[in-house]
Amino acid sequence: MAVFTFEEIDRRFGDVPEDTEAKMRAKAVLAERQAAWDSLDERLGYSRAKQAEEEAFSLRDGRLNDLFVKPAYSVAGVAAKLHAVLAMGDDSPGDEFPWPQIRAAMTDLLNLSSRPSSI
Template sequence: MADSDNSRTLPVVTRRRLLSTSATWLAAQVLDVNAAPHPGNGPPDGGDPTLMLWQDWRAAHNQVEKFCRRQQRLETALIAAVGFPHVDITVPDQHCVIAAFTVEQIDRQFGDAPEHTKAKGAAKAVLAESQAAWDALDERIGYSRAKEAEEKAFTMREQRLNDLFSQPARSVVGVAAKLHTVIAMGEDSPGDEFPWPQIRVAMMDLLSIGQENIGNKE
């Protein structure tokens, strides 16, 4: 009993292992549902519609992760090659250098004083050159296109998430599917702060109950 209690201590509930285990188990349940008899053109007998919606969400979630990685890789390449569009300017009367990323920032720093007109114009020209270099490389490697694809993937995942949680679960497996989405989408949250450790333990409980129920049916 002591060993069992120790194995459930919250700090050892790792995110990746739980996500991988639960996703694999849920995917197996989807396969079982798909293999069940279909009444006409309807859903499989005894199937929980939540599982099908979870499968749709998971596909959308995988797309989000794919496009996020691509967008981040291209952004890193852009910054390494040409730097983020900006211009370093010396702030009048303050003898310090700051980075300006927009024309508005340049105008704000230099103000309307006539003696700063030339420096302000030069700063805007440098910023324009920096932006042009960024835009040219962006067009060539497809960073903006990747970012747009990422945004569309996020929108699709949100729609799939809403579909999933709008459907009442009819089984322990269905509840586990919903909880899996919460854990997956909260993966970047601190692993040792409430409520994430408790949510992960609840997921372990559902997996255990679900496996026991399936075992009892066999």
Template sequence: MELRTTGAHRSPADQQARWDELDQEVGYSRTRAAEAQAVEAEEEILDAVAGTPAQSLAGVIAKLKVIAGGGENMGDTSAFPWPQIQSALADLQALGDRGADAGTNSLRPTAPDCNKATESRQRRG
């Protein structure tokens, strides 16, 4: 009587040996390890971006672009918060473009605006 080692009749050790052989040929485990390293590197970059304060409107826009780019790799970008982030990014870019066209940063309050905010806080407090 001859035992065949194909299909469901293979021992776990035989199945593992066959998997290891195919894995070596195809490179599945190497690819998965490289993918895991790339994901880890991307997470480190996103953490560094989030932990770095922006110094300008252009910096805020750049941070949001990096974050939105990371979100695109996650799959469905049609669900919350991705459309909202894309909308805010487009708004900031438009404001930045208008500020650049006018030669000023349109998000920076003027001195009278700052005084109004200070007076308002003093009346409430």
């Protein structure tokens, strides 16, 4: 049986009196393994690194959202958006391709091309 919390153990065993000893052993094993994980995690810093990674991705996503909700006012601005899309693809090869961002860049290009030329 695979469980990850004491609540899961309680649900699996229920309140059957003849299962009380097995339930207590399962809880002891889980507590022992959790303590070993916590000790290793503290030494290696996995949870701290994971938290820092999540914060960095959240910050990146916020910045990218800021970039794509604002219209570009030049070809260089559109190029910057497309460069960001390509960089996103390089950083996240397993993720779904960023179609909304490409559509935003295409809208900007169409809007720029429909304006009267300033030449």
